Amino acid sequence: MLPKLRFALLFAALASLAGASSARAADGFQTQAPSAILVDYETGTILFEKDADRRIAPGTLAKVMTADVVFSQLKAGKIALDTPFTVSVNAWRRGGGPSGGAAMFAEVNKPAPVGELLAGMLVVSGNDAAIALAEGVGGTETEFSQQMTERAKAIGMANSEFRNATGFADPGQFSTARDLSVLAQHVIRTYPDYYPVFARTSIEWSRIKQRNRNVLLDAGIGADGLQIGWVKDVGYHALGSAVQNGQRLIVVVLAAKTEKERLEEAKKLLEWGFQSFRQRVIFTADQEVGRAQVFGGASGTVGLVGSRPVTVLTPRSGNERITARVVYNGPLLAPVTKGTQVGRLEVTRGQTKVLEMPLYTQEDVPVGSLTDRALDGGLTLMGDSVRDLAKRALAKIHK
Incomplete structure (x- = not known):
C-alpha cells in the first residue's frame, strides 16, 4: 500500500x-517594488507578498547568508569573535581598496579578528571582510559557498543557491524575497547574541571610519538590522527588520528602480503592516x-x-x-x-x-489486534470511508 x-x-x-475580502483588496495596498514580502516575525504570518518566489540575484544581501554560516561556527564553539583570520591577497585585491567597491580596508596579509570582520561585512558591506571570513571558515570561498547553500536548504530556503560570500554577480547565484525573509527570521531567532552587530552605527579600521550603510536604520520606523544592496541591471534591494510596540516585522524589497524607491517602498510596507493588522489565535x-x-x-x-x-x-x-x-x-x-x-x-x-x-x-x-489489521488490509481497496464505518461498527459489537 x-x-x-x-x-x-x-x-x-x-x-x-x-x-x-482579501487583505490587499480590503486595504487597496500596493507596492512599486517588482518583488516584495512582509512577514510578522512572531507568528510567521505573511501580511503581503508580490512575486515573492521570483529568482533574483541577491547582491549584497548574500552577506547575510555568509553571516549565518559564521554565526553557526561561533555558536558551535569552532571559532570565537577574537579568532584571527588573515586577509589574503585574494581578499584584498578582489574585495579591498584596489577593487573600488565597498570595503573594510583590511590590510593585506595581516590578521583581523572574526568579530571585526563581521562588523566590516555587515555594517559597511566590506567585500574584503566577506572573502576573508569565507576563506577562514571554508578554506576557499568556493568551499564556503557550498556551505552557504547547504545551510540555506537546511533552514528552509528552498529556492536559493550561493556561489560566493560577497554577492558578486554570478549566473548561478540567486534567491527570492520569500527565502530571504526566512533567512532574516532564522538569524534573529537563532543568534540573538550576534544579531546586534547589524545595527552598529560605524566601524573604524586602518584609521578609516565608516558609517553604517543601511539607510533603513535611520528611517524612523524602528529598524534594527540586516542589509541593503544593489545589483547592476537588476536594481536596489532591502532586507530589513523593524520593531514597534513589541511587534517585529520582516520586510524584503527586491529590484527597486532607485535608492529612493527602495527606501520608500520598504518604509511604506512596514508602516502599513504595523498599522493595519491585529493578532488572532x-x-x-x-x-x-x-x-x-x-x-x-x-x-x-x-x-x-x-x-x-x-x-x-x-x-x-x-x-x-x-x-x-x-x-x-x-x-x-x-x-x-x-x-x-x-x-x-x-x-x-x-x-x-x-x-x-x-x-x-x-x-x-x-x-x-489481528482483527484490526485484517480489517484495515481487507477494506483498504474499498476506500477510507467504508473502512472507517466498518471499524466503528466492529467496535460497537465488541462493546
Whole structure:
C-alpha cells in the first residue's frame, strides 16, 4: 500500500474569521517594488507578498547568508569573535581598496579578528571582510559557498543557491524575497547574541571610519538590522527588520528602480503592516487541529497538534476568509509514537498562504489486534470511508 497525500479542511474552527475580502483588496495596498514580502516575525504570518518566489540575484544581501554560516561556527564553539583570520591577497585585491567597491580596508596579509570582520561585512558591506571570513571558515570561498547553500536548504530556503560570500554577480547565484525573509527570521531567532552587530552605527579600521550603510536604520520606523544592496541591471534591494510596540516585522524589497524607491517602498510596507493588522489565535497550544488516519493500529486515527498556538494576523479594517488544512502522507503505519512530526498545517487568507507549521501526533497508537489489521488490509481497496464505518461498527459489537 502506497501512502497518499491527505488533506483536511478546517472550516468550522475558523468560521468566526470568515468574511468577504482579501487583505490587499480590503486595504487597496500596493507596492512599486517588482518583488516584495512582509512577514510578522512572531507568528510567521505573511501580511503581503508580490512575486515573492521570483529568482533574483541577491547582491549584497548574500552577506547575510555568509553571516549565518559564521554565526553557526561561533555558536558551535569552532571559532570565537577574537579568532584571527588573515586577509589574503585574494581578499584584498578582489574585495579591498584596489577593487573600488565597498570595503573594510583590511590590510593585506595581516590578521583581523572574526568579530571585526563581521562588523566590516555587515555594517559597511566590506567585500574584503566577506572573502576573508569565507576563506577562514571554508578554506576557499568556493568551499564556503557550498556551505552557504547547504545551510540555506537546511533552514528552509528552498529556492536559493550561493556561489560566493560577497554577492558578486554570478549566473548561478540567486534567491527570492520569500527565502530571504526566512533567512532574516532564522538569524534573529537563532543568534540573538550576534544579531546586534547589524545595527552598529560605524566601524573604524586602518584609521578609516565608516558609517553604517543601511539607510533603513535611520528611517524612523524602528529598524534594527540586516542589509541593503544593489545589483547592476537588476536594481536596489532591502532586507530589513523593524520593531514597534513589541511587534517585529520582516520586510524584503527586491529590484527597486532607485535608492529612493527602495527606501520608500520598504518604509511604506512596514508602516502599513504595523498599522493595519491585529493578532488572532485560531488554535490554542496543544489543541487538536485535525486527525490523521492510521493503518494497522488499535485506533483508526490519531490526533494532530502543533508545538505552539496557531496565531495569524488579520486586517483591522474588517474580517476576511481564513481557511486551514492539514496535509500529511497517510495513512500512517502503526505503531505511531506520540510527538512524531507527521504533517503540517497550512493557513490561507484569501488566496495567500500566510502560515505553515509542523504537526505532531497527540498520542501513541500501538499495533492493533489481528482483527484490526485484517480489517484495515481487507477494506483498504474499498476506500477510507467504508473502512472507517466498518471499524466503528466492529467496535460497537465488541462493546
